[in-house]
Amino acid sequence: MPVWERPEPRPRAAPVPLSRAVIAAAAIRLADTHGLDGLSVRKLATELGVRPMRLYDYVAGRSELLDLMVDAVYAEIATAAPPESPATAGPQPEWRDTVLAIAHRTRTAALDHEWFVDLLGSRPHLGPHSLAVGEATAAALDRAPGVRDLDDLQRAVGALNAFVAGALRREITERRTTRATGTGEAAWQTALGPYLTRMLDTGRYPTIARLVIDGAHLDAADTFRHNLDTVLDGIA
Template sequence: MPLSRAKIAAAAIRIADAHGLDGLSVRKIAGELGVGPMRLYDYVINISELLDLMVDAVYAQIAEAAPHSEWRATLLAIVHRTRDAALAHEWFSDLLGGRPHLGPHALAVGESTAAALSQAPGVRNIDDLQRALGALNAFLIGALRTEVTERRTARSTGADVTAWQASRGPYLTRMLETGRYPTVARLVIDGAHLDAAETFNHNLTTLLDGITGRVKDS
């Protein structure tokens, strides 16, 4: 059976989608492809290199975001495709924020993002661009990891959510009744359960508004 790095990465992605990164192994990938495990080492050196291939394959999906003539529309398209990719491949969020992603598709996404953001009104020089990119990346990594974690928790607890609330409820009630945590109490009692997509969009818009609204004196 002819192999390629792309086929190996695709098989690894299927396994990681189903079982997470902890369920990924050379033996499982080889079994998925119907070959002996040692054959894979003719194409990838180790798991670390394999993860790089998997990550760049996901970035290839993100890179399909159509460029727009307006910088903000381009950024929104890239960021939303990144969120879609992270929700489709939850393991991807686990690898964000670690070592730099330097595959060709990752670099293409990085170039498109930086080029678009460099056109924002509040970005006047390379220092502004670095800070704006840092803020955008920090938001994206934090938002995606939080959303994926909440999805995983919901799946793992399932019907046990009610039991968990029942076990923690009396303790939380006692703590809030002390009056020492009035703002936390407002969040717990009055706060609505916010839709994840709406929250993501709102916070992203707020971030971009902050970047574009920052005006400095010369």
């Protein structure tokens, strides 16, 4: 029986009260600090001040623990306040406002819990909060003018999910690399900028030169926003 359908164990007269929500919250704290590689049932038990075997009353193993953690993040996505729209944005159709809000809340959650991107697309997300976010997203996309039937809806959901997962993985990977190497964008430009300039000056890469020299250099949030708009334009 999936963890979502199993009843919580009966409360025990113990110094440390437990529940699946308490266990998931502690696991998230560990993963936020140490990543998924630093998360184990034994370390989690130490964090909670209980014996490891006691946790198995609540979760069958690491896989179910990850399911609980993922669904707790989706609970944040479902209940977070929508982000403020850019000052230049005009009125949007209701379906698009909903998708934009969910996508931006997903990005915020991923930046708060970097391990979350490691599980996007790698395992089914079927907890109640995961399903609620998925339902809200699919129901909104179903109202887009370019979505005429179920095949269109499946393609729209797939395209949106692929964009969000790919964009967030790239952004988080860049953050991790910067932390691990101490080399940010400015240091990279200092080290490789002269080489790139020499290569572009050969004239063999005119389109890349236009992108590098004349293109807008957006920060991560603006890049996500602009590219998300492009995806939704295509769906519309």
